Amino acid sequence: xxxxxxxxxxxxxxxxxxxxxxxGTLGVLRVAHHVSIVGATSLMxxxxxxVPEWEQKHPGVVVSIAAGGSWxxxxxxxxxxxxxxxxxxxxxxxxxxxxxxxxxxxxxVAFIANNKDGxxxxxxxxxxxxxxxxxxxxxxxxxxxxPVIVVSRPLSSGAxxxxxxxxxxxxxxxxxxxxxxxxxxxxxxxxxxxxxxxVEWRPGMGGVTMLGIGHHAFxxxxxxxxxxxxxxxxxxxxxxxxxxxxxxxALSQAPAKTDFGIYRGHVITPKGLP
Amino acid sequence: xxxxxxxxxxxxxxxxWVGAFSLVVLGIAIFAILFWGTAxxxxxxxxxxxxxxxxxEPTQGRFGLLPFxxxxxxxxxxxxxxxxxxxxxxxxTVVDMTPxxxxxxxxxxxxxxxxxSVVFGWWGLSVVVPAIRWISGHSGFSLLAAGLVLAxxxxxxxxxxxxxxxxxxxxxxxxxxxxxxxxxxQTMGRLILAVSRFPLLxxxxxxxGRALGxxxxxxxxxxxxxxxxHGLVSPGATLTTQILTDMSLLPPGVSGHHVLDFMxxxxxxxxxxxxxxxxxxxxxxx
Numbered sequence: 001x002x003x004x005x006x007x008x009x010x011x012x013x014x015x016x017x018x019x020x021x022x023x024g025t026l027g028v029l030r031v032a033h034h035v036s037i038v039g040a041t042s043l044m045x046x047x048x049x050x051v052p053e054w055e056q057k058h059p060g061v062v063v064s065i066a067a068g069g070s071w072x073x074x075x076x077x078x079x080x081x082x083x084x085x086x087x088x089x090x091x092x093x094x095x096x097x098x099x100x101x102x103x104x105x106x107x108x109v110a111f112i113a114n115n116k117d118g119x120x121x122x123x124x125x126x127x128x129x130x131x132x133x134x135x136x137x138x139x140x141x142x143x144x145x146x147p148v149i150v151v152s153r154p155l156s157s158g159a160x161x162x163x164x165x166x167x168x169x170x171x172x173x174x175x176x177x178x179x180x181x182x183x184x185x186x187x188x189x190x191x192x193x194x195x196x197x198x199v200e201w202r203p204g205m206g207g208v209t210m211l212g213i214g215h216h217a218f219x220x221x222x223x224x225x226x227x228x229x230x231x232x233x234x235x236x237x238x239x240x241x242x243x244x245x246x247x248x249x250a251l252s253q254a255p256a257k258t259d260f261g262i263y264r265g266h267v268i269t270p271k272g273l274p
Numbered sequence: 275x276x277x278x279x280x281x282x283x284x285x286x287x288x289x290x291w292v293g294a295f296s297l298v299v300l301g302i303a304i305f306a307i308l309f310w311g312t313a314x315x316x317x318x319x320x321x322x323x324x325x326x327x328x329x330x331e332p333t334q335g336r337f338g339l340l341p342f343x344x345x346x347x348x349x350x351x352x353x354x355x356x357x358x359x360x361x362x363x364x365x366x367t368v369v370d371m372t373p374x375x376x377x378x379x380x381x382x383x384x385x386x387x388x389x390x391s392v393v394f395g396w397w398g399l400s401v402v403v404p405a406i407r408w409i410s411g412h413s414g415f416s417l418l419a420a421g422l423v424l425a426x427x428x429x430x431x432x433x434x435x436x437x438x439x440x441x442x443x444x445x446x447x448x449x450x451x452x453x454x455x456x457x458x459x460q461t462m463g464r465l466i467l468a469v470s471r472f473p474l475l476x477x478x479x480x481x482x483g484r485a486l487g488x489x490x491x492x493x494x495x496x497x498x499x500x501x502x503x504h505g506l507v508s509p510g511a512t513l514t515t516q517i518l519t520d521m522s523l524l525p526p527g528v529s530g531h532h533v534l535d536f537m538x539x540x541x542x543x544x545x546x547x548x549x550x551x552x553x554x555x556x557x558x559x560x
Contacts, residue, residue, distance in 0.1 A: 178498030
Protein backbone atom coordinates (compact mmCIF):
# COMPACT_ATOMS: atom_id res chain seq x y z
CA UNK A 1 0.00 0.00 0.00
CA UNK A 2 2.91 2.30 0.76
CA UNK A 3 4.06 1.89 -2.84
CA UNK A 4 0.60 2.87 -4.14
CA UNK A 5 0.76 5.92 -1.89
CA UNK A 6 4.11 6.98 -3.34
CA UNK A 7 2.86 6.47 -6.91
CA UNK A 8 -0.27 8.48 -6.10
CA UNK A 9 1.81 11.31 -4.65
CA UNK A 10 4.03 11.38 -7.72
CA UNK A 11 1.00 11.54 -10.01
CA UNK A 12 -0.47 14.30 -7.88
CA UNK A 13 2.79 16.24 -8.07
CA UNK A 14 2.92 15.80 -11.82
CA UNK A 15 -0.66 17.01 -12.28
CA UNK A 16 -0.13 19.91 -9.87
CA UNK A 17 2.92 20.98 -11.88
CA UNK A 18 0.66 21.51 -14.87
CA UNK A 19 -1.52 23.94 -12.90
CA UNK A 20 1.42 25.82 -11.37
CA UNK A 21 0.93 29.46 -12.34
CA UNK A 22 4.47 30.09 -13.50
CA UNK A 23 5.75 31.92 -16.55
CA GLY A 24 6.96 30.02 -19.57
CA THR A 25 6.27 26.46 -20.49
CA LEU A 26 5.33 25.12 -17.03
CA GLY A 27 2.40 27.44 -16.78
CA VAL A 28 0.88 26.23 -20.05
CA LEU A 29 -2.62 26.48 -18.69
CA ARG A 30 -2.13 30.20 -18.13
CA VAL A 31 -1.05 30.91 -21.70
CA ALA A 32 -3.42 33.34 -23.35
CA HIS A 33 -2.89 32.08 -26.89
CA HIS A 34 -1.41 29.07 -28.55
CA VAL A 35 -0.50 29.25 -32.22
CA SER A 36 0.36 26.08 -34.09
CA ILE A 37 2.41 25.95 -37.29
CA VAL A 38 2.59 22.80 -39.43
CA GLY A 39 4.02 22.03 -42.84
CA ALA A 40 6.97 22.10 -45.21
CA THR A 41 10.34 21.00 -43.86
CA SER A 42 12.00 23.56 -46.16
CA LEU A 43 10.48 26.40 -44.11
CA MET A 44 11.20 24.82 -40.72
CA UNK A 45 14.68 26.36 -40.18
CA UNK A 46 13.43 29.88 -40.95
CA UNK A 47 10.36 29.46 -38.72
CA UNK A 48 12.39 27.98 -35.87
CA UNK A 49 14.83 30.86 -35.97
CA UNK A 50 12.17 33.59 -36.22
CA VAL A 51 9.50 32.40 -33.77
CA PRO A 52 11.40 32.87 -30.43
CA GLU A 53 12.04 36.51 -31.38
CA TRP A 54 8.34 37.00 -32.20
CA GLU A 55 7.26 35.28 -28.96
CA GLN A 56 9.35 37.74 -26.96
CA LYS A 57 7.43 40.60 -28.53
CA HIS A 58 4.10 38.86 -27.78
CA PRO A 59 4.16 37.72 -24.13
CA GLY A 60 1.59 35.06 -23.28
CA VAL A 61 1.62 33.57 -26.77
CA VAL A 62 3.20 30.17 -27.25
CA VAL A 63 3.95 28.94 -30.76
CA SER A 64 4.39 25.26 -31.59
CA ILE A 65 6.11 24.20 -34.81
CA ALA A 66 5.81 20.79 -36.45
CA ALA A 67 6.99 19.37 -39.77
CA GLY A 68 4.81 17.10 -41.88
CA GLY A 69 5.16 18.32 -45.43
CA SER A 70 3.51 21.02 -47.52
CA TRP A 71 0.36 19.07 -48.21
CA UNK A 72 -0.18 18.31 -44.53
CA UNK A 73 0.31 22.01 -43.72
CA UNK A 74 -2.34 23.14 -46.19
CA UNK A 75 -4.84 20.52 -45.04
CA UNK A 76 -4.21 21.20 -41.36
CA UNK A 77 -5.11 24.88 -41.81
CA UNK A 78 -8.13 24.14 -44.00
CA UNK A 79 -9.48 21.62 -41.47
CA UNK A 80 -8.75 23.91 -38.52
CA UNK A 81 -6.14 21.60 -36.96
CA UNK A 82 -3.39 24.23 -37.22
CA UNK A 83 -3.25 28.02 -37.42
CA UNK A 84 -0.50 28.45 -40.00
CA UNK A 85 0.42 26.05 -42.78
CA UNK A 86 3.89 26.21 -44.32
CA UNK A 87 3.80 25.04 -47.91
CA UNK A 88 5.84 25.26 -51.07
CA UNK A 89 3.14 23.92 -53.33
CA UNK A 90 0.05 25.72 -54.59
CA UNK A 91 -3.15 24.46 -52.94
CA UNK A 92 -5.95 23.17 -55.19
CA UNK A 93 -8.65 25.77 -55.85
CA UNK A 94 -11.25 23.98 -53.67
CA UNK A 95 -8.96 24.57 -50.67
CA UNK A 96 -7.40 27.83 -51.82
CA UNK A 97 -10.74 29.69 -51.53
CA UNK A 98 -10.64 29.15 -47.76
CA UNK A 99 -7.06 30.32 -47.32
CA UNK A 100 -5.02 33.51 -47.28
CA UNK A 101 -1.42 33.10 -48.38
CA UNK A 102 1.60 35.13 -47.30
CA UNK A 103 4.30 34.38 -49.91
CA UNK A 104 7.86 34.41 -48.63
CA UNK A 105 9.52 34.54 -52.05
CA UNK A 106 11.12 31.77 -54.04
CA UNK A 107 13.20 28.77 -53.21
CA UNK A 108 15.45 27.50 -55.99
CA VAL A 109 15.21 23.81 -56.82
CA ALA A 110 18.72 22.67 -57.78
CA PHE A 111 19.38 19.48 -59.71
CA ILE A 112 22.33 17.74 -58.14
CA ALA A 113 24.53 14.90 -59.31
CA ASN A 114 27.31 12.92 -57.68
CA ASN A 115 30.73 14.43 -58.36
CA LYS A 116 31.89 11.17 -59.98
CA ASP A 117 29.10 11.15 -62.58
CA GLY A 118 31.25 13.27 -64.88
CA UNK A 119 28.45 15.52 -66.16
CA UNK A 120 28.10 19.20 -65.28
CA UNK A 121 25.22 20.23 -67.51
CA UNK A 122 22.39 18.55 -69.33
CA UNK A 123 19.69 19.73 -71.69
CA UNK A 124 16.14 20.04 -70.40
CA UNK A 125 15.17 17.00 -72.45
CA UNK A 126 18.07 14.97 -71.01
CA UNK A 127 17.06 16.03 -67.50
CA UNK A 128 13.54 14.77 -68.08
CA UNK A 129 14.81 11.48 -69.52
CA UNK A 130 17.13 11.05 -66.54
CA UNK A 131 14.34 11.65 -64.03
CA UNK A 132 11.95 9.41 -65.95
CA UNK A 133 14.52 6.60 -65.71
CA UNK A 134 14.93 6.39 -69.51
CA UNK A 135 18.67 7.10 -69.50
CA UNK A 136 20.15 4.12 -67.67
CA UNK A 137 23.83 5.08 -67.78
CA UNK A 138 25.71 8.39 -67.57
CA UNK A 139 28.00 7.24 -70.39
CA UNK A 140 25.22 7.82 -72.93
CA UNK A 141 25.23 11.57 -72.19
CA UNK A 142 29.01 11.97 -71.98
CA UNK A 143 29.58 10.99 -68.37
CA UNK A 144 31.34 8.08 -66.73
CA UNK A 145 30.24 4.46 -66.99
CA UNK A 146 27.93 4.58 -63.98
CA PRO A 147 24.30 3.45 -63.78
CA VAL A 148 21.91 6.35 -63.16
CA ILE A 149 20.28 6.26 -59.71
CA VAL A 150 17.42 8.71 -59.24
CA VAL A 151 16.95 10.08 -55.72
CA SER A 152 13.69 11.85 -54.94
CA ARG A 153 11.48 13.27 -52.20
CA PRO A 154 8.10 11.70 -51.34
CA LEU A 155 4.85 12.75 -53.02
CA SER A 156 3.96 15.10 -50.16
CA SER A 157 6.94 17.35 -50.87
CA GLY A 158 6.50 20.69 -52.60
CA ALA A 159 9.70 20.21 -54.60
CA UNK A 160 8.42 16.82 -55.76
CA UNK A 161 5.14 18.46 -56.84
CA UNK A 162 7.16 20.92 -58.95
CA UNK A 163 9.12 18.07 -60.56
CA UNK A 164 5.98 16.00 -61.21
CA UNK A 165 4.29 18.98 -62.84
CA UNK A 166 6.76 19.16 -65.72
CA UNK A 167 7.42 15.44 -66.20
CA UNK A 168 5.17 13.64 -68.70
CA UNK A 169 3.32 10.45 -67.61
CA UNK A 170 4.15 8.04 -66.04
CA UNK A 171 6.22 10.55 -64.08
CA UNK A 172 9.33 10.10 -61.98
CA UNK A 173 11.18 6.80 -62.30
CA UNK A 174 9.48 4.06 -60.27
CA UNK A 175 12.95 2.86 -59.31
CA UNK A 176 13.76 6.15 -57.58
CA UNK A 177 15.14 6.04 -54.07
CA UNK A 178 12.88 8.04 -51.76
CA UNK A 179 14.38 10.16 -48.97
CA UNK A 180 12.24 12.11 -46.55
CA UNK A 181 14.19 15.38 -46.36
CA UNK A 182 16.36 17.73 -48.40
CA UNK A 183 19.35 16.81 -46.23
CA UNK A 184 18.85 13.09 -46.79
CA UNK A 185 18.64 13.60 -50.58
CA UNK A 186 21.84 15.66 -50.52
CA UNK A 187 23.72 13.05 -48.47
CA UNK A 188 22.49 10.19 -50.66
CA UNK A 189 23.49 11.93 -53.91
CA UNK A 190 26.85 13.00 -52.44
CA UNK A 191 27.69 9.45 -51.28
CA UNK A 192 26.28 7.43 -54.20
CA UNK A 193 28.16 7.35 -57.52
CA UNK A 194 25.67 7.59 -60.38
CA UNK A 195 23.07 9.44 -58.31
CA UNK A 196 20.98 12.39 -59.50
CA UNK A 197 18.43 14.21 -57.38
CA UNK A 198 16.98 17.60 -56.59
CA VAL A 199 16.99 19.78 -53.50
CA GLU A 200 15.53 23.09 -52.45
CA TRP A 201 18.80 24.98 -52.32
CA ARG A 202 20.06 26.80 -49.26
CA PRO A 203 23.52 28.18 -48.49
CA GLY A 204 26.02 25.63 -47.28
CA MET A 205 24.96 22.81 -49.59
CA GLY A 206 28.04 21.28 -51.16
CA GLY A 207 29.92 18.15 -52.10
CA VAL A 208 27.77 17.57 -55.19
CA THR A 209 27.64 18.87 -58.75
CA MET A 210 24.94 21.49 -59.27
CA LEU A 211 23.80 20.65 -62.78
CA GLY A 212 23.32 23.38 -65.35
CA ILE A 213 20.10 22.87 -67.32
CA GLY A 214 20.07 23.95 -70.97
CA HIS A 215 21.55 27.44 -71.14
CA HIS A 216 20.93 28.06 -67.42
CA ALA A 217 23.88 27.59 -65.07
CA PHE A 218 23.04 27.22 -61.39
CA UNK A 219 24.64 30.40 -60.07
CA UNK A 220 23.85 31.14 -56.45
CA UNK A 221 24.60 34.81 -56.98
CA UNK A 222 21.93 35.07 -59.71
CA UNK A 223 19.19 32.79 -58.41
CA UNK A 224 16.50 35.14 -59.73
CA UNK A 225 17.12 33.91 -63.27
CA UNK A 226 17.01 30.20 -62.37
CA UNK A 227 13.79 28.80 -63.87
CA UNK A 228 13.20 25.95 -61.41
CA UNK A 229 11.78 27.05 -58.08
CA UNK A 230 9.00 26.64 -55.58
CA UNK A 231 7.04 29.42 -53.91
CA UNK A 232 7.20 28.95 -50.14
CA UNK A 233 4.12 30.49 -48.56
CA UNK A 234 2.59 30.76 -45.10
CA UNK A 235 -1.13 29.99 -45.30
CA UNK A 236 -3.77 30.92 -42.75
CA UNK A 237 -7.52 30.39 -42.73
CA UNK A 238 -9.60 33.36 -43.96
CA UNK A 239 -11.25 33.53 -40.54
CA UNK A 240 -7.94 33.45 -38.65
CA UNK A 241 -7.37 35.91 -35.82
CA UNK A 242 -5.33 39.07 -36.36
CA UNK A 243 -2.61 37.62 -34.15
CA UNK A 244 -2.21 34.58 -36.42
CA UNK A 245 -2.25 36.73 -39.54
CA UNK A 246 0.34 38.99 -37.96
CA UNK A 247 2.65 36.04 -37.29
CA UNK A 248 2.21 34.65 -40.81
CA UNK A 249 2.98 38.01 -42.34
CA ALA A 250 5.98 38.55 -40.07
CA LEU A 251 7.31 35.10 -40.99
CA SER A 252 6.92 35.78 -44.71
CA GLN A 253 8.86 39.04 -44.33
CA ALA A 254 11.50 37.81 -41.88
CA PRO A 255 14.85 39.35 -42.84
CA ALA A 256 16.58 36.06 -42.02
CA LYS A 257 14.91 34.30 -44.94
CA THR A 258 17.81 35.01 -47.28
CA ASP A 259 20.02 32.93 -44.93
CA PHE A 260 17.84 29.97 -45.85
CA GLY A 261 17.95 30.44 -49.60
CA ILE A 262 14.63 32.28 -49.97
CA TYR A 263 14.90 35.13 -52.43
CA ARG A 264 12.69 37.60 -54.28
CA GLY A 265 12.30 36.54 -57.89
CA HIS A 266 11.96 38.61 -61.05
CA VAL A 267 9.24 37.93 -63.54
CA ILE A 268 10.49 35.08 -65.73
CA THR A 269 8.79 32.09 -67.24
CA PRO A 270 8.86 29.45 -64.53
CA LYS A 271 9.04 25.74 -65.21
CA GLY A 272 6.34 23.67 -63.68
CA LEU A 273 4.52 26.13 -61.50
CA PRO A 274 2.10 28.70 -62.84
CA UNK B 275 -8.77 -12.94 4.67
CA UNK B 276 -9.31 -9.65 2.84
CA UNK B 277 -7.26 -6.86 4.41
CA UNK B 278 -9.15 -3.73 5.46
CA UNK B 279 -8.07 -0.57 3.59
CA UNK B 280 -8.23 2.95 4.96
CA UNK B 281 -10.08 5.74 3.18
CA UNK B 282 -6.89 7.17 1.61
CA UNK B 283 -5.73 3.75 0.46
CA UNK B 284 -9.13 2.99 -1.07
CA UNK B 285 -9.02 6.27 -2.92
CA UNK B 286 -5.53 5.62 -4.27
CA UNK B 287 -6.48 2.03 -5.13
CA UNK B 288 -9.33 3.36 -7.27
CA UNK B 289 -7.09 5.91 -8.97
CA UNK B 290 -4.63 3.17 -9.90
CA TRP B 291 -7.46 0.88 -10.98
CA VAL B 292 -8.90 3.62 -13.23
CA GLY B 293 -5.40 4.10 -14.69
CA ALA B 294 -5.12 0.40 -15.50
CA PHE B 295 -8.66 0.27 -16.91
CA SER B 296 -8.04 3.32 -19.11
CA LEU B 297 -5.09 1.48 -20.68
CA VAL B 298 -7.43 -1.32 -21.73
CA VAL B 299 -9.91 1.21 -23.10
CA LEU B 300 -7.08 2.93 -24.99
CA GLY B 301 -6.03 -0.37 -26.56
CA ILE B 302 -9.60 -1.14 -27.63
CA ALA B 303 -10.01 2.41 -28.97
CA ILE B 304 -6.86 2.11 -31.10
CA PHE B 305 -8.07 -1.18 -32.53
CA ALA B 306 -11.58 0.19 -33.14
CA ILE B 307 -10.28 3.29 -34.98
CA LEU B 308 -7.99 1.19 -37.19
CA PHE B 309 -10.75 -1.35 -37.82
CA TRP B 310 -13.26 1.38 -38.72
CA GLY B 311 -10.81 3.02 -41.12
CA THR B 312 -9.92 -0.34 -42.65
CA ALA B 313 -13.59 -1.23 -43.13
CA UNK B 314 -14.17 2.06 -44.97
CA UNK B 315 -11.08 1.47 -47.11
CA UNK B 316 -11.97 -2.12 -47.99
CA UNK B 317 -15.55 -1.17 -48.89
CA UNK B 318 -14.25 1.55 -51.21
CA UNK B 319 -11.32 -0.25 -52.80
CA UNK B 320 -11.86 -3.99 -52.27
CA UNK B 321 -9.74 -6.39 -50.29
CA UNK B 322 -8.07 -8.41 -53.02
CA UNK B 323 -6.87 -5.41 -55.00
CA UNK B 324 -5.14 -4.09 -51.89
CA UNK B 325 -3.75 -7.27 -50.37
CA UNK B 326 -2.64 -8.75 -53.68
CA UNK B 327 -2.10 -5.55 -55.65
CA UNK B 328 1.38 -4.75 -56.92
CA UNK B 329 0.91 -1.10 -57.87
CA UNK B 330 0.90 1.56 -55.17
CA GLU B 331 -0.03 5.01 -56.48
CA PRO B 332 -2.13 6.63 -53.75
CA THR B 333 -2.74 9.82 -55.73
CA GLN B 334 -4.16 7.72 -58.60
CA GLY B 335 -6.34 5.60 -56.29
CA ARG B 336 -4.22 2.46 -56.56
CA PHE B 337 -3.26 0.90 -53.26
CA GLY B 338 -1.50 -2.43 -53.84
CA LEU B 339 0.14 -3.38 -50.55
CA LEU B 340 1.88 -6.60 -51.56
CA PRO B 341 5.29 -4.90 -52.11
CA PHE B 342 5.25 -3.59 -48.53
CA UNK B 343 4.10 -6.87 -46.99
CA UNK B 344 6.84 -8.65 -48.93
CA UNK B 345 9.34 -5.99 -47.83
CA UNK B 346 8.41 -6.41 -44.16
CA UNK B 347 8.69 -10.21 -44.35
CA UNK B 348 12.00 -10.21 -46.25
CA UNK B 349 13.66 -7.58 -44.05
CA UNK B 350 12.55 -9.32 -40.83
CA UNK B 351 13.62 -12.68 -42.28
CA UNK B 352 17.12 -11.39 -43.11
CA UNK B 353 17.42 -9.86 -39.64
CA UNK B 354 16.50 -13.11 -37.91
CA UNK B 355 18.64 -15.26 -40.24
CA UNK B 356 21.69 -13.16 -39.36
CA UNK B 357 20.95 -12.42 -35.71
CA UNK B 358 19.86 -15.85 -34.42
CA UNK B 359 23.11 -17.76 -35.18
CA UNK B 360 25.22 -14.87 -33.88
CA UNK B 361 23.18 -14.45 -30.69
CA UNK B 362 23.19 -18.19 -30.06
CA UNK B 363 26.96 -18.37 -30.65
CA UNK B 364 27.51 -15.53 -28.22
CA UNK B 365 25.23 -17.11 -25.61
CA UNK B 366 26.91 -20.52 -25.89
CA THR B 367 30.38 -18.96 -25.71
CA VAL B 368 29.50 -16.93 -22.66
CA VAL B 369 27.65 -19.67 -20.77
CA ASP B 370 29.92 -22.58 -21.67
CA MET B 371 33.39 -21.09 -22.03
CA THR B 372 33.49 -17.93 -19.95
CA PRO B 373 30.81 -18.45 -17.28
CA UNK B 374 32.56 -16.06 -14.87
CA UNK B 375 32.12 -13.19 -17.28
CA UNK B 376 28.40 -13.77 -17.84
CA UNK B 377 27.40 -10.81 -15.67
CA UNK B 378 29.84 -8.46 -17.43
CA UNK B 379 28.55 -9.53 -20.84
CA UNK B 380 24.97 -9.08 -19.61
CA UNK B 381 25.76 -5.53 -18.51
CA UNK B 382 27.37 -4.68 -21.85
CA UNK B 383 24.43 -6.13 -23.77
CA UNK B 384 21.95 -4.23 -21.59
CA UNK B 385 23.82 -1.05 -22.50
CA UNK B 386 23.59 -1.90 -26.20
CA UNK B 387 19.84 -2.60 -25.93
CA UNK B 388 19.35 1.01 -24.81
CA UNK B 389 20.85 2.51 -28.00
CA UNK B 390 18.12 4.42 -29.92
CA SER B 391 17.19 2.92 -33.28
CA VAL B 392 18.06 6.12 -35.16
CA VAL B 393 21.72 5.54 -34.17
CA PHE B 394 21.62 2.13 -35.84
CA GLY B 395 20.02 3.78 -38.88
CA TRP B 396 22.82 6.35 -39.06
CA TRP B 397 25.40 3.59 -38.72
CA GLY B 398 23.65 1.71 -41.52
CA LEU B 399 23.74 4.79 -43.73
CA SER B 400 27.43 5.36 -43.09
CA VAL B 401 28.71 1.76 -43.10
CA VAL B 402 26.22 -0.85 -44.38
CA VAL B 403 24.89 1.06 -47.42
CA PRO B 404 28.39 1.93 -48.77
CA ALA B 405 29.55 -1.66 -48.14
CA ILE B 406 26.65 -3.14 -50.10
CA ARG B 407 27.20 -0.52 -52.82
CA TRP B 408 30.86 -1.53 -53.04
CA ILE B 409 30.09 -5.26 -53.16
CA SER B 410 27.01 -5.24 -55.40
CA GLY B 411 27.54 -2.22 -57.64
CA HIS B 412 23.97 -1.09 -56.91
CA SER B 413 23.00 1.99 -54.89
CA GLY B 414 23.36 0.16 -51.57
CA PHE B 415 19.92 1.25 -50.36
CA SER B 416 18.23 -2.11 -50.20
CA LEU B 417 16.28 -4.74 -48.31
CA LEU B 418 19.62 -6.35 -47.45
CA ALA B 419 20.88 -3.13 -45.85
CA ALA B 420 17.67 -2.81 -43.84
CA GLY B 421 17.86 -6.46 -42.78
CA LEU B 422 21.48 -6.15 -41.67
CA VAL B 423 20.82 -2.96 -39.71
CA LEU B 424 17.88 -4.66 -38.01
CA ALA B 425 20.01 -7.73 -37.30
CA UNK B 426 22.58 -5.61 -35.48
CA UNK B 427 19.78 -3.76 -33.70
CA UNK B 428 18.07 -6.90 -32.36
CA UNK B 429 21.31 -8.77 -31.65
CA UNK B 430 21.78 -7.43 -28.07
CA UNK B 431 18.17 -8.25 -27.11
CA UNK B 432 18.35 -11.68 -28.66
CA UNK B 433 21.74 -12.43 -27.08
CA UNK B 434 20.57 -11.32 -23.65
CA UNK B 435 17.44 -13.46 -23.83
CA UNK B 436 19.45 -16.42 -25.15
CA UNK B 437 21.97 -16.15 -22.30
CA UNK B 438 19.08 -16.03 -19.82
CA UNK B 439 17.54 -19.11 -21.45
CA UNK B 440 20.77 -21.13 -21.34
CA UNK B 441 21.64 -20.19 -17.75
CA UNK B 442 18.20 -21.35 -16.58
CA UNK B 443 19.13 -25.01 -17.17
CA UNK B 444 19.68 -26.69 -13.80
CA UNK B 445 23.29 -27.17 -12.78
CA UNK B 446 22.51 -30.67 -11.46
CA UNK B 447 21.37 -31.77 -14.92
CA UNK B 448 24.55 -30.45 -16.51
CA UNK B 449 26.75 -32.08 -13.87
CA UNK B 450 24.78 -35.31 -14.19
CA UNK B 451 25.30 -35.33 -17.94
CA UNK B 452 29.04 -34.79 -17.56
CA UNK B 453 29.24 -37.43 -14.80
CA UNK B 454 27.59 -39.96 -17.10
CA UNK B 455 30.42 -39.48 -19.57
CA UNK B 456 28.96 -36.95 -22.04
CA UNK B 457 31.49 -34.49 -23.44
CA UNK B 458 30.91 -30.74 -22.85
CA UNK B 459 29.87 -30.40 -26.50
CA GLN B 460 27.39 -33.26 -26.19
CA THR B 461 26.04 -31.73 -22.98
CA MET B 462 25.62 -28.38 -24.70
CA GLY B 463 23.99 -29.80 -27.83
CA ARG B 464 21.84 -32.56 -26.41
CA LEU B 465 20.96 -31.19 -23.02
CA ILE B 466 21.31 -27.43 -22.59
CA LEU B 467 20.14 -26.39 -26.08
CA ALA B 468 17.48 -29.11 -26.17
CA VAL B 469 16.02 -28.05 -22.81
CA SER B 470 16.23 -24.35 -23.77
CA ARG B 471 14.58 -24.67 -27.18
CA PHE B 472 11.28 -23.09 -26.12
CA PRO B 473 12.81 -20.09 -24.30
CA LEU B 474 15.10 -19.61 -27.32
CA LEU B 475 12.08 -19.71 -29.62
CA UNK B 476 10.40 -17.19 -27.33
CA UNK B 477 13.46 -14.93 -27.64
CA UNK B 478 13.33 -15.18 -31.42
CA UNK B 479 9.66 -14.22 -31.48
CA UNK B 480 10.32 -11.17 -29.30
CA UNK B 481 13.18 -10.16 -31.62
CA UNK B 482 10.96 -10.70 -34.68
CA GLY B 483 8.36 -8.42 -33.12
CA ARG B 484 10.93 -5.67 -32.69
CA ALA B 485 12.22 -6.15 -36.24
CA LEU B 486 8.75 -6.06 -37.78
CA GLY B 487 7.76 -2.88 -35.96
CA UNK B 488 10.97 -0.89 -36.47
CA UNK B 489 10.54 2.18 -38.67
CA UNK B 490 13.19 4.88 -38.49
CA UNK B 491 16.35 2.80 -38.83
CA UNK B 492 14.81 0.88 -41.74
CA UNK B 493 13.56 4.02 -43.48
CA UNK B 494 17.07 5.48 -43.49
CA UNK B 495 18.59 2.62 -45.49
CA UNK B 496 15.86 0.78 -47.40
CA UNK B 497 15.41 3.19 -50.32
CA UNK B 498 11.62 3.59 -50.25
CA UNK B 499 10.92 2.02 -53.66
CA UNK B 500 7.22 1.12 -53.88
CA UNK B 501 7.51 -1.73 -56.38
CA UNK B 502 7.85 -5.41 -55.56
CA UNK B 503 11.59 -5.91 -54.89
CA HIS B 504 13.33 -8.07 -57.46
CA GLY B 505 16.35 -8.96 -55.34
CA LEU B 506 17.89 -8.51 -51.93
CA VAL B 507 20.09 -5.61 -53.11
CA SER B 508 17.23 -3.68 -54.71
CA PRO B 509 15.50 -0.85 -52.82
CA GLY B 510 12.12 -1.51 -51.27
CA ALA B 511 9.75 -0.46 -48.52
CA THR B 512 8.03 -2.05 -45.55
CA LEU B 513 4.60 -1.42 -44.06
CA THR B 514 6.09 0.75 -41.31
CA THR B 515 8.29 2.85 -43.59
CA GLN B 516 5.43 3.46 -46.04
CA ILE B 517 3.14 4.61 -43.22
CA LEU B 518 5.87 7.07 -42.20
CA THR B 519 6.41 8.28 -45.79
CA ASP B 520 2.71 8.77 -46.57
CA MET B 521 1.53 10.20 -43.26
CA SER B 522 1.97 13.72 -44.58
CA LEU B 523 0.57 12.92 -48.03
CA LEU B 524 -2.57 11.26 -46.70
CA PRO B 525 -3.60 13.04 -43.50
CA PRO B 526 -7.16 12.55 -42.14
CA GLY B 527 -9.74 13.95 -44.52
CA VAL B 528 -7.83 13.10 -47.68
CA SER B 529 -9.14 10.43 -50.03
CA GLY B 530 -7.05 7.33 -49.46
CA HIS B 531 -6.12 8.19 -45.87
CA HIS B 532 -7.64 4.94 -44.66
CA VAL B 533 -5.02 2.88 -46.47
CA LEU B 534 -2.75 3.91 -43.59
CA ASP B 535 -5.30 2.46 -41.14
CA PHE B 536 -5.27 -0.75 -43.17
CA MET B 537 -1.47 -0.94 -43.12
CA UNK B 538 -1.42 -0.25 -39.39
CA UNK B 539 -4.07 -2.93 -38.80
CA UNK B 540 -2.01 -5.45 -40.79
CA UNK B 541 0.96 -4.67 -38.55
CA UNK B 542 -1.20 -4.92 -35.44
CA UNK B 543 -2.52 -8.29 -36.61
CA UNK B 544 1.04 -9.51 -37.23
CA UNK B 545 2.12 -8.34 -33.79
CA UNK B 546 -0.92 -9.96 -32.18
CA UNK B 547 -0.04 -13.17 -34.02
CA UNK B 548 3.42 -12.98 -32.43
CA UNK B 549 1.91 -12.53 -28.96
CA UNK B 550 -0.33 -15.57 -29.47
CA UNK B 551 2.65 -17.57 -30.71
CA UNK B 552 4.64 -16.41 -27.69
CA UNK B 553 1.91 -17.49 -25.27
CA UNK B 554 1.69 -20.91 -26.93
CA UNK B 555 5.47 -21.29 -26.75
CA UNK B 556 5.40 -20.43 -23.06
CA UNK B 557 2.72 -23.03 -22.45
CA UNK B 558 4.75 -25.69 -24.29
CA UNK B 559 7.87 -24.77 -22.33
CA UNK B 560 8.65 -27.38 -19.61
